[in-house]
Amino acid sequence: MILVLLGPPGAGKGTQAARLAAAFGMRHLSSGDLLRSERKKGTELGGRVGGYMDAGHLVPDNIIVEVILAELQSAKREAGVILDGFPRTVSQAGSLDEALSRIAQKVDLVISLQVPDREIVARITGRRICSTCGGVYHVVKHPPAQPGRCDRDQTPLIHRPDDTEDVVQQRLAAYHAQTEPLEAYFRRKGILVEVDGTPDADSVFAELQRMVKQRLGEAVS
Numbered sequence: 001m002i003l004v005l006l007g008p009p010g011a012g013k014g015t016q017a018a019r020l021a022a023a024f025g026m027r028h029l030s031s032g033d034l035l036r037s038e039r040k041k042g043t044e045l046g047g048r049v050g051g052y053m054d055a056g057h058l059v060p061d062n063i064i065v066e067v068i069l070a071e072l073q074s075a076k077r078e079a080g081v082i083l084d085g086f087p088r089t090v091s092q093a094g095s096l097d098e099a100l101s102r103i104a105q106k107v108d109l110v111i112s113l114q115v116p117d118r119e120i121v122a123r124i125t126g127r128r129i130c131s132t133c134g135g136v137y138h139v140v141k142h143p144p145a146q147p148g149r150c151d152r153d154q155t156p157l158i159h160r161p162d163d164t165e166d167v168v169q170q171r172l173a174a175y176h177a178q179t180e181p182l183e184a185y186f187r188r189k190g191i192l193v194e195v196d197g198t199p200d201a202d203s204v205f206a207e208l209q210r211m212v213k214q215r216l217g218e219a220v221s
């Protein structure tokens, strides 16, 4: 199964993708986490994308398409893949569809998490992440057990450099201009569902789990 999670910055894509991956044995493929890991390792790719990310702009389509399609190849043997943060433009979606059709696959379900801009800023500025395992926290809504440390591996939590109020406004602008048109693209294919992302994370997860189970049930019947 190939599931795409769509939604603005801070909608909860990473939070929910990690939980769904654990529940269904699927691979969580986050384009943002991949790029951050390249930057952390100091690779040539990391150097090329850093400026775009810190300014809240999308990285060029050709760069991200190459990275994600290579990762998808290596995920072939898993129960399925959850794409978090990719595709993010209509051109990326076209490249994904084309690559999947070459291996007789397709995107099965696209879930668009709906969260209004006014709530995004509070989520983003309060977010802290673990640079080792990618764990996501919020200083108020989802604090770690020990302040400033990841529950899983005790790594000190960090504040993403693009999680400032100014940069989040740019990320929201990029989302509305370049990513939101994807909703219409996937709606035309009949695979888009919209989910309210504003309830607490457990309630959103219950709804997403229900949808994935339903889709898996349809696939086997």
Ligand code: AP5
Pocket (backbone or CB within 6 Å): 007, 008, 009, 010, 011, 012, 013, 014, 015, 016, 031, 032, 033, 035, 052, 053, 054, 056, 057, 058, 059, 060, 061, 064, 084, 085, 086, 087, 088, 089, 092, 123, 124, 126, 127, 128, 136, 137, 138, 139, 141, 142, 162, 171, 197, 198, 199, 200, 201, 202, 204
């Ligand atoms: P990326 O890392 O993908 O960032 P994003 O899309 O802006 O999404 P976020 O990771 O900020 O939010 P999220 O939806 O994962 O929310 P989360 O679960 O963490 O991309 C970063 C950059 O990389 C881009 O700007 C771009 O430069 C580049 N890039 C990546 N992919 C690209 C692509 N395909 N093309 C081009 N460029 C690309 O939750 C947020 C916070 O809210 C957390 O603190 C969490 O605890 C809290 N929270 C979660 N759910 C709830 C809830 N239900 N209620 C209350 N709080 C909640």
Ligand code: MG
Pocket (backbone or CB within 6 Å): 013, 014, 015, 030, 032
């Ligand atoms: Mg994320």
